[in-house]
Amino acid sequence: MEIHMSNLCMVYKTGKEALKNVNLQLKSPSLIGLVGPNGAGKSTLMKILVTRLLQTSGTVTVDGQKLYGNEKYIKNKLGYLPQDFGLYDELTVYNFLDYIAALKGLEGDKKNIIENIILDTNLMDKRNSKISTLSGGQKQRVGIAQAMLGNPELLILDEPTVGLDPEERINFRNMFSKASSNKIVILSTHIIDDVESICNRLIVIDKGTILFDGTPEKLIKNAEGHVATCIGESMADILVEKNFKITSRISTAKGLNYRIVGEVLPDGINLVSPSLEDAYMFLMLKEEVKA
Ligand SMILES: Nc1ncnc2c1ncn2[C@@H]1O[C@H](COP(=O)(O)OP(=O)(O)OP(=O)(O)O)[C@@H](O)[C@H]1O
Ligand SMILES: [Mg+2]
Structure with a gap:
């Protein structure tokens, strides 16, 4: 997969300029860390990529096709963890993932795929618990599980490690790293350790402008x-x-x-x-x- 962003600008209705002339090219396989202070434009950039938001100007193309007008193409290949995601509190972990699998139109042995992702995200003991009874970090893990369900070609994770204990953070870093061998994974984070340990590309953004794009070694x-x-x-x-x-x-x-x-x-x-x-x-x- 290849994504090209050219002269991307986003101005919200309030007049806030959240992205200013962003140019980026992403190609699989890669694991990209998107870093920047609060309000830098990270979530805005991600929302445009997942077609939750339409840019004010500029273009995004995915595998040579314009994203706008071809939203379905990316939606079929996408796993997304929003920064503030709502879960269905009354569903159990399994039933929630089963529901998401249906929404994604997951093919193959659905049950087996769901059981595996529950195992990978260490949620076995919560498999039949209602989401409303989970801790913050456990909910976050369900959020990551739903994003990774179906092994999507493009994985966009907005602050996936927030609220995770150190052991789980390491577990997930390993999962993202493993997953990135054949896809584009973009994760935003405020934790430099996340980037240092797994990302082969670091993009730093501030006030809607890309300040750095390269390897962590180059920034050092x-x-x-x-x-x-x-x-x-x-x-x-x-x-x-x-x-x-x-x-x-x-x-x-x-x-x-x-x-x-x-x-x-x-x-x-x-x-x-x-x-x-x-x-x-x-x-x-x-x-x-x-x-
Ligand atoms: N719906 C909106 N309407 C108006 N302004 C918005 C909206 N969403 C975000 N913004 C503004 O756009 C800028 C970029 O916000 P964004 O959420 O992309 O930042 P971020 O880098 O994800 O920050 P954080 O690290 O806090 O999650 C901020 O100044 C924010 O206040
Ligand atoms: Mg954000």
Whole structure:
């Protein structure tokens, strides 16, 4: 599958410009992490791709066909987890998935497919429980299960790991990674670890504009020489004033140990290798300076 977005703009009725001239090309197989602050435009972009929203201008094509007018083509190949999804509270987990399977027009051994996804998402013990009785993380897992049902070619997951405990987060990362071997998986997240551990492509968006599109390694490379650690009680004020960002502050026997990112760092400072989170913060800092 191949998706091309050209000059995509989205202006909501309120006048809010949520996407500004977005150009992206996606090709399977890939696992893409979509990252950006609250209100950046991540969900808007995803809603356009799943045809829940029509862009104000620009085009999206899927396998060479315009998405607008050919919605059915993508709907047959799509699994989608919306950020705020409503579940049918009165249905059991199994019955809900059975219902979704019918909506998707799932072919083959439907029962077996549903049982497998229940197993993969660790919901066996909740198979016959009403959705209303599940915890937040368990509901989220049902949401992921319904998106992955039927092994869709395009999987769009809007903050799939929200509310999951660390063990489940790792389980799902592995599932997404495995699933992406023959499809396009796009997941939005605020958790840099999610991206670092599985994504081969990272797209950073802020205020409707794509700031970065590339491998996580490339983003890290861009931040080399811009990350350092230093110790000092009064550093915090100086650092903020001079346009550095503090990414961590750890109390040690020698005093507070700061980790900082900045365009120009003070002389004699202890440079360290950037983590992906540092690199993301550095990118955001550069945008703030520009603004
Ligand atoms: N239906 C709407 N009407 C008007 N403005 C909207 C609507 N939906 C979103 N917006 C605005 O568009 C911008 C982008 O929103 P969007 O939901 O795409 O952000 P996001 O990156 O998904 O954020 P978050 O990380 O908080 O989920 C925000 O400023 C938001 O307030
Ligand atoms: Mg969102």
